[in-house]
Amino acid sequence: MQPYKHYSEDPLDRVVRLASSGAVVIFSLSSCCMCHAVKRLFCGMGVNPTVYELDQDPRGKEIEEALIRLLGVGSAMPVVFVGGTLIGAMDRVMASHISGNLVPLLKAAGALWL
Secondary structure: OOOOOOOOOOHHHHHHHHHOOOOEEEEEOOOOHHHHHHHHHHHHOOOOOEEEEHHHOOOHHHHHHHHHHHHOOOOOOOEEEEOOEEEEOHHHHHHHHHHOOHHHHHHHHOOOOO
16 A cells, blocks of 8 residues: 555545556555455456555545546446556456457556566
8 A cells, every 4th residue: 555645635636646656556445345356357467556445544535535526426446547547447447358458558558568
């Protein structure tokens, strides 16, 4: 988990900043089975994602609410960004993977080299 340093920062601005902090960034909840599954998917592909466990951060609820607003859905976890670009929640990640679109995105972001 990465520490959060800018406590006066707007939650949506923080999401944008953190989402750009790595080739693959996952906003997660440590007790969420879907979050665990998406982290395993990326690790199984040889990707080392940057993971922010929102339930372990004192202002994580604010970030989660910002992610829900960004996605326009009621439940957002996990939320994945590749190369700073929003991929989406688990359903969008899996759809991208199944369609064959995820690997080229990962390669373009520098998360995969094969």
